[in-house]
Amino acid sequence: MFVSRRLTRLALARSLPKCQHNTRIIPPRPSATAAYSSTRTLLVPVASGSVSKADAIVEKLRTTPHILEVHGFYKALVDELRAEKRDKNIARTSPLSEEDLNDLIDVLAVSGRPADLQRIHDVFSDMHSLFGVRPSVHHHTNIIRRLIERGNAHIVENWLLKMPSSCGHFIPTHEQYHMFLEAFLNVEPFGFVRNAILSMRKTGCLPNSETFLILFQARWKAAEIENKIPHVIVFSRLLDEIKMEGAIYDPELLNLLYDNYESRGYPVYAEEIRAAYLGIFSDSSSSRRNQHRLWRAKLAAVAQTRGLKSAVDLYLNEAEKDGYDASSAALSILRHSRHIDDLRFVEEKLSIQADSSHWAMLIANSARADNPAEALTLYEGSREAGIVPDARLVAPLIRILCRSTSKIPNDDNLVQALAIYDDLVAVAPAKEKQKLDKTQHSQGPDSDIYQNLLRGVATSSDIGKYYGTAMSLLEDMKSRGVTVEDTFTASSLIVVLMRRSTDATEALDVYRGLRDSLDEKGCAVVLNCFCKLAFDGNLPIPSLTNYFEIVNDMRRRGLKITGEVYTILLHHIAKLGTEVRKQKSDSDPDTLERLINTTRRTHDLITLDASISPDAYLWNQLMDAYQRLGCFADACRVWDTMYVCGRYNQASVSIILDACGYAGAWPMAKRICGRLFQDRFVFNIRNWNSWLECLCRLGRINDAVKVACVDMGKVPDSIPPDVESIKILMKFARNTTQHVEVRSRIQRHLPELWKTLPKEYW
Structure with missing residues (x-):
């Protein structure tokens, strides 16, 4: 082929x-x-x-x-x-x-x-x-x-x-x-x-x-x-x-x-339209500017595909003679670079001294590549080279340091981001705000920098420690004429104030005072925060009345309601359910019941909400919440609804198989897999491993070994087992009399895979 x-x-x-x-x-x-x-x-x-x-x-x-x-x-x-x-x-x-x-x-x-x-x-x-x-x-x-x-x-x-x-x-x-x-x-x-x-x-x-x-x-x-x-x-x-x-x-x-x-x-x-076009672009019609634009694109493309040396040679042999200046050419050649050595090479060959724009290019590329350590090294290198920081230089670095994608907030990154902000403020005192378009850059902090800093503060592990910082940033924004009424700033400020609230009423008052600046994304941030609020040391179990007061207020303000308002709530309940069941002896016996009731009421609201059409992702969150709360019958009813409607995916299959395994429900697991195999539904490796774990939890280790050794990778549309598959089998066989037999069968049928298994599983 x-x-x-x-x-x-x-x-x-x-x-x-x-x-x-x-x-x-x-x-x-x-x-x-x-x-x-x-x-x-x-x-x-x-x-x-x-x-x-x-x-x-x-x-x-x-x-x-x-x-x-x-x-x-x-x-x-x-x-x-x-x-x-x-x-x-x-x-x-x-x-x-x-x-x-x-x-x-x-x-x-x-x-x-x-x-x-x-x-x-x-x-x-x-x-x-x-x-x-x-x-x-x-x-x-x-x-x-x-x-x-x-x-x-x-x-x-x-x-x-x-x-x-x-x-x-x-x-x-x-x-x-x-x-x-x-x-x-x-x-x-x-x-x-x-x-x-x-x-x-x-x-x-x-x-x-x-x-x-x-x-x-x-x-x-x-x-x-x-x-x-x-x-x-x-x-x-x-x-x-x-x-x-x-x-x-x-x-x-x-x-x-x-x-x-x-x-x-x-x-x-x-x-x-001719008149309108010439009115908008009347100052951009010179042939020289168009020619420079072409060189900018060509040099960047050559550097990316053939290397820096080829791009430098092209500039020296052709573009320089066409009047394209060396500093601009360096920017084009470094368009895809992330390393100081590249910058030094271009400086030497083009006989220029790199300025803030060249360093900013490298830092932005490192931030885009999701490499904060490399971006920080470049920033430190720019300071050692005597570069005065500006917004273009520091904004990508602050953005990546303040991102909130990690499960555990990293306050060290926030400290670094605030220190970089201080460097910028020191060289760019507050002045009257200038109106900038997307091709221009502020010397001092701009809205993007403030939004990311406030987001970093809002997600920090110690909100009390950084509350004063948030208020100081807001004052700085006002003094520089930077708007504080956009949805990013408003949502971060609401989160900061909510986390310092003493009760739900105070938290809702914070929302009401600042809600006018929020759009759908900002409201989602607020809802996510409201779910996690805990008062008086109690578990953060959200009140549906208070939670849906925010949702209903979104409706009144004409904002679009999607399944996200439910998935945020259900995801939080599922996490709490796992924690409560792990610490059952130490937790309030009524806590689990409250979580179950909250989930069932949410289920009712989803069913009655005519403004949304639940997709597989929302059903998965609901089914997972029931599964983690130990409500197997409820999880099965959700699965049946999904199966009949055809709104399920591979994640759905893993969730329901996990539920069957923990509930000890062999007939249900057998029925579900039988239907899916009959429908020629294609399992991914996570589905196969969930099926293996389900069989093992149900005491059917021999069947699980047969699936891994005989079925996976051999029956049509199946995937061969991986190391995780073998780990699952060995983990459950270890404490049984079948341990030696299971090991022998795996070694015989899957010898290459067995060799890759960590020695503690041998």
Whole structure:
């Protein structure tokens, strides 16, 4: 199959066949020894004629007819290669060539299931260390092309948005984004295209003239579908938006707007839009500025795809002669860099002294790659180089230090963020606020910096310690003319004040006083905080009356109510349920009953709420809450509702199987799995492991061993077991008389997997 894939790639075909189960994953080669004669080696070649375990696994990977088997064989290959690297006496060439890896990634991307996309991330992580191949932006281009073929725009966009923080930390290219946008131009609504373009800036790929052309093409497509001619004011507003995004005069875009009106018989509108365009971009029409824009994009692309040296040579040989200044060229060349060595190299070759903008570029890229330690090192390097901090330099660093994604707040990060803020304030005293667009940067703290600092304070572990800091930040915002009435600032301030409240009434009063600035996202932050409030040392069991007072107030204010208002509450109850059941002897006997009653009343409210249509995620949260509270019958009723409605997913299956295992309900577990297997529902590895654990908890260890050794990876649409599967079996067999037998069966049926098991399970 992969031979034909290679030929199709060379022919630049846009539509490739889906992966078929009767084809091979990687084409076999004439012989094991001939296949690995490349000069690109990890250490030294294996002796001619020898066939290692890794070679045998590669052969299985090449000949398997099922994509699901790729996961097991690839993991086994990686484990074996790592074992060989630990053994200094074994050294070899890479068993998979770069072409093999490309083909492997192709197949996984075409399949495109969550498990397959995660395996692509694994392949990227192993590429250099195990196979001697450096991940490149071209690998991402191939993945994006395959994901586009699957037709799910949201999966493609999610891949692009996550590129800077995963798989080599690459910033998406304009080619990749435009390929994505053009593919779905006639499929997705205009709002999707518009939001996708607006989100590009988050990845570090700034929209350019071609991007904006796609945006306006999408708007005209939407007009055709609606059978309406947009008024000039519609496009005038879009033109204002793209200018804020950095657009400059582009005659091609002007022609697009003019011609579309004129060709539809609206010459007056055509002249009006020409006048509006020239009025907005009248100061951007110089040919020199357009030429510099082209050099900016070209140098960044060359640096990303061919390296810094090639980009520097291009500048010195061509761009410099065209009048493009060295400082701007350095910014373009460093567009995707994150290391001080890169900066020093560019400084030396272009004979410049890096300024704040160059350091800010590197720090922003490190923050985008989710590497706060690296970003901090760069910031310290900038200070040592005598750089005066400004908002552009410190904002990405403060943002990543104050993020609230970790389960346990890190106050050390908050201290660092506040120290960096103090550095900025010291060199930028308060002045009258300037109105800035998205292409300009404040010297002193701006709204983005304050919002992130307040969010960090709101999520800190010791709110009493940082309460004064929050009030001081608010005063600083007012003195600098920074608005305090946006939803981000208001929600953080409400959280700070709520956490200092002495009772629910006081907390609600805080909400009422500041609610006017909140939108749906801000209200979700407030609801999440309100759930967790604990008074007088009691467990934070929220009052439904008080909680839904906030929800009903959202309705009165015209805010959209979604299932999120229920999932926030149910997630919190589920966590409390787990804590209470673990500490049953130390907790109030009425606490568990109160949580159960709260969950059942919430269930009733979900059923009666005509404004929402519960999805799988909401049902999962409800079922999980019942399961964690020990309400097995209730969990089963939720599952039955989900199954009948068809609103369940793989997470749902794991939850109900866990519930069956803990409740000792073999008939129910058997019925559920029987139906799912009959429906050909595809289990992921978590589902299989949940099924193994369920069988073990029900005392059916022999059945669990049979599933792992005989069924998984062998019956159609199944996945081979992993190390976690074996751990589950050994954990439950350890305290039984079957321990030796279970170990023997696993060693006999799954010898390669057994070798990867930690020794404490042997």
